[in-house]
Amino acid sequence: MTENTKKKSLHFIQSIIEEDIRNNKNNSKVHTRFPPEPNGYLHIGHAKSICLNFGLAKQYNGLCNLRFDDTNPVKEDVEYVDSIQEDIKWLGFDWEDRKYFASDYFEKLYEFAIILIKKGKAYVCEMSADEISANRGTPTQPGKKSPWRNRPVEENLNLFERMRKGEFEEGKYVLRAKIDMASPNMHMRDPAVYRIRNIEHHRTGNKWCIYPMYDWAHGLSDYIEKITHSLCTLEFEVHRPLYDWFLDQVIDTEYRPRQIEFARLNLSFTIMSKRKLLKLVEEKYVDGWDDPRMPTISGYRRRGYTPESIRKFADKIGVAKRDNVIDVALLEHSIREDLNKKVKRTMAVLNPLKIVIDNYPEGQTEELEAINNPEDESMGTRMIPFSKTIYIEKEDFMENAPKKFFRLAPGREVRLRYAYFITCTKVVKDENGNITELRASYDPASKGGKSPDGRKVKGTLHWVSAHEAIKAEIRLYDRLFLNENPEVAEEGKDFTSNINPHSLEKITGYLEPGLQNAQPESKYQFERIGYFCVDKDSTKEHLIFNRTITLRDSWAKIDKKK
């Protein structure tokens, strides 16, 4: 453990683990698992869980398994088991040879169920799903016992075996645990353990037609894998008595797994529900699960987020039991912080305004040296072409500029980054009064952007040489939702009514020629604009850059205030 992590206070799960280690519980071993259901892509909320489970295992010299919780073939698919593995790896975690599936344990789980029946703790119930529901009672009223509750053990065994053999249609029978129909905890009112589903499973095919329920499969899978700390989210807190009850029925060792619940991640301006994310994909509000506006891990990857930034984020948000909504600004801060230190700078003009420098020699091009990353000298320098005609950003010129506008205006002098000081001498307009180009003069003595006489210029602009610049498609992504809480919609409308109509704007930008060979997934800072990542569909012939995040912009704040 480093000095740093030592100083940092422990969160409640670390405290529990350390106490367990002190008490030599489970031989002081730490073994966690990340248990996704393969029914959707992983999102940033899963990233929190992944970082927690794999992180804890690493911190305490333990192991973390990957276990697909695939007990419901109705919703699951191999497409998802592939994407899930890719995303976990990309995040930087490794389950080594411990990739498991709950479906691998179906036989064992079935045997455990036989034990349960033999103990007289489970029975085959013939009530329909509706009847069971109607007889479960309410939180304030006890439920009614099933008429099949006292079926003899032999009969239960026989029926359960025939359920497995496929002798009955779906819904005809269900195996239920015999616990307590009057329990104030609804989950203890004779919960279903096995249901009949005549559906092909993505791994076991048609071998099974009965499938275990989550509560039965999860805890016992933990037991089979010798998991010590089974971490899950708060909504499973009320399942814990059942988790423990099931374990009590089959356990015959000193070792025992423990379920611990923590608060799931919620992010402002973001939707996290798998069902709703699926809707965004299926109804084409976005361009697939990896659309850069999606809060999926693959979406963030395509957007230009780094694994480090997401891990750092997960670390910063902490782990606790209270419901929370993390400000998305913290995520944005995490990626800026990471990219600032390691990404090359370049100049790109997204909204060009032509400037002709009258006193610069016609036809001349010179190469000027630019620093690749002021934060990291080892990243070196590059040469960029400069000539008589350049582009600057439209927003960097104002005809009637206020004093606080430190950029170009008639008669004002600014620095062109790594190039020269220029002064705007003339504004050229078309017949409609629109500015078509600017004329300027430059100071040859200021080459490199230095001021040999100590003269101060307040503004420094990025630019690109008009002739040498290359074009690229620029995709300007913004938050997908307008509201801090996208779930809050007007009467009769749903979260899709809160979608930001400007969450994607495609434009053509002008870049330094050095970017011609930029490879997919490579990342840059466009100086004074933001961080950009080459899209996976980008080619040399048609470059595509995705905006990951803008730079912080204090001018925008000043401008807004007025």
Next chain:
RNA sequence: UGGGAUGUGGCCAAGUGGUAAGGCAUCGCCCUUUGGAGGCGACAUUCGCAGGUUCGAAUCCUGCCAUCCCAGCCA
């Protein structure tokens, strides 16, 4: 009106009887060839509320209030 949990600044989050860490956001100032980055400073007399115990309470006790979860043969 049952059960389970949770309440510390705008958002997170430490704190576990000795007098409120840290991060994000926000606001100042400094610095700057990115209005970026960086640096410095400000930002809870108070911990859901009300009582009580104690020399001393965010921490212990009592009562109340608020929010979240639970009535799938989903996970």
